[in-house]
Amino acid sequence: MENKNNMDKRRISPQAARMQEVLDEERRVRERMSKVKHKIIVMSGKGGVGKSTVAANLAVAMSKLGSRVGILDSDIHGPSIPKIMGVEGMRPSGGPTGIYPILSGYGVRVISIDLFLENSEDPVIWRGPLKMSAIRQFLSDVDWGELDYLFIDLPPGTGDEPLSVMQLLPNMDGAVIVTAPSDLSKHVVKKAINMSIKMNIPVIGVIENMSGFVCPKCGEKYDLLGSGVGKEMAEEMNVRFLGQIPIDPEISKNSDKGVSFLIENPNSESSKIFMEIAQKIKSIVENKNGSEK
Numbered sequence: 001m002e003n004k005n006n007m008d009k010r011r012i013s014p015q016a017a018r019m020q021e022v023l024d025e026e027r028r029v030r031e032r033m034s035k036v037k038h039k040i041i042v043m044s045g046k047g048g049v050g051k052s053t054v055a056a057n058l059a060v061a062m063s064k065l066g067s068r069v070g071i072l073d074s075d076i077h078g079p080s081i082p083k084i085m086g087v088e089g090m091r092p093s094g095g096p097t098g099i100y101p102i103l104s105g106y107g108v109r110v111i112s113i114d115l116f117l118e119n120s121e122d123p124v125i126w127r128g129p130l131k132m133s134a135i136r137q138f139l140s141d142v143d144w145g146e147l148d149y150l151f152i153d154l155p156p157g158t159g160d161e162p163l164s165v166m167q168l169l170p171n172m173d174g175a176v177i178v179t180a181p182s183d184l185s186k187h188v189v190k191k192a193i194n195m196s197i198k199m200n201i202p203v204i205g206v207i208e209n210m211s212g213f214v215c216p217k218c219g220e221k222y223d224l225l226g227s228g229v230g231k232e233m234a235e236e237m238n239v240r241f242l243g244q245i246p247i248d249p250e251i252s253k254n255s256d257k258g259v260s261f262l263i264e265n266p267n268s269e270s271s272k273i274f275m276e277i278a279q280k281i282k283s284i285v286e287n288k289n290g291s292e293k
């Protein structure tokens with residue numbers, strides 16, 4: 001007969017069982033992510049500077065360049081990617097290989113906490129560990145299939161979600177940093193660059209969004225919020241500058257309607273800038289230049 005001590009040793013505590021689950025999830029993250037060639041986070045220390053807009057448009061731009069693209073909305077409290085990508089209210093289905101992302105009309109695969117909520121206006125009131133667990137599950141349980149690019153839209157700040165994504169994603173290509181053209185934005189966004197550096201995530205480059213406004217009637221350019229801060233910051237931080245996207249009412253109008261700005265306005269100046277920036281990112285990550293200038 002087995003002695004009592006041996007039987008006790010074999011009994012797994014709830015903590016050990018949870019730890020085993022986490023290790024299994026992390027193994028699955030590595031397996032899933034090995035099918036994704038390039039993983040790029042879009043971040044900024046500052047809120048409302050256009051991270052989600054930039055992430056969604058870069059995803060569509062990359063798809064237009066012929067890549068297989070996914071976008072993961074890792075903003076747990078303020079998810080906005082489903083609305084911008086026109087898939088709000090849709091439900092991801094599950095199968096033997098995991099949860100399938102929603103395929104948007106522009107060929108981009110989309111996952112967000114918003115797609116799992118009964119009512120998209122319900123708030124998600126979670127603390128750090130639950131948020132990390134949700135992000136781990138998005139990376140481990142979603143069957144993205146083979147992708148060339150996975151863009152990850154981060155919430156503002158340098159808190160739980162960016163930290164979870166940075167810790168969990170193996171072999172990330174780097175971070176695209178978005179700033180508005182104000183000194184206040186520059187001050188806060190530098191924190192995001194420093195976080196990437198501390199976490200050993202290469203900085204792919206800085207985008208200055210909401211940079212000037214071209215009057216559609218007279219064609220004159222007005223620097224409503226300023227201009228040039230992104231380039232200045234990139235120089236100060238010794239990272240690349242990727243480009244300036246102007247304030248364009250069509251960008252926000254299309255986001256609100258859930259239609260792709262790039263598909264609706266392919267010949268506009270702002271669309272051309274998005275395509276140029278996507279092309280730059282493509283050549284940077286595909287040539288593996290890391291964060292060098």
Ligand SMILES: Nc1ncnc2c1ncn2[C@@H]1O[C@H](COP(=O)(O)OP(=O)(O)OP(=O)(O)O)[C@@H](O)[C@H]1O
Pocket residue numbers: 046047048049050051052053054075078080154155156209210211245246247248249250251252253255256
């Ligand atoms: N270049 C632009 N021209 C016009 N409107 C823009 C531009 N970029 C973003 N917007 C608008 O600004 C608002 C904020 O953008 P968005 O939600 O992408 O910012 P965010 O940085 O992701 O915000 P959060 O910090 O809440 O995640 C949206 O209404 C969006 O449509």
Ligand SMILES: [Mg+2]
Pocket residue numbers: 051052053075080154155
């Ligand atoms: Mg956002």
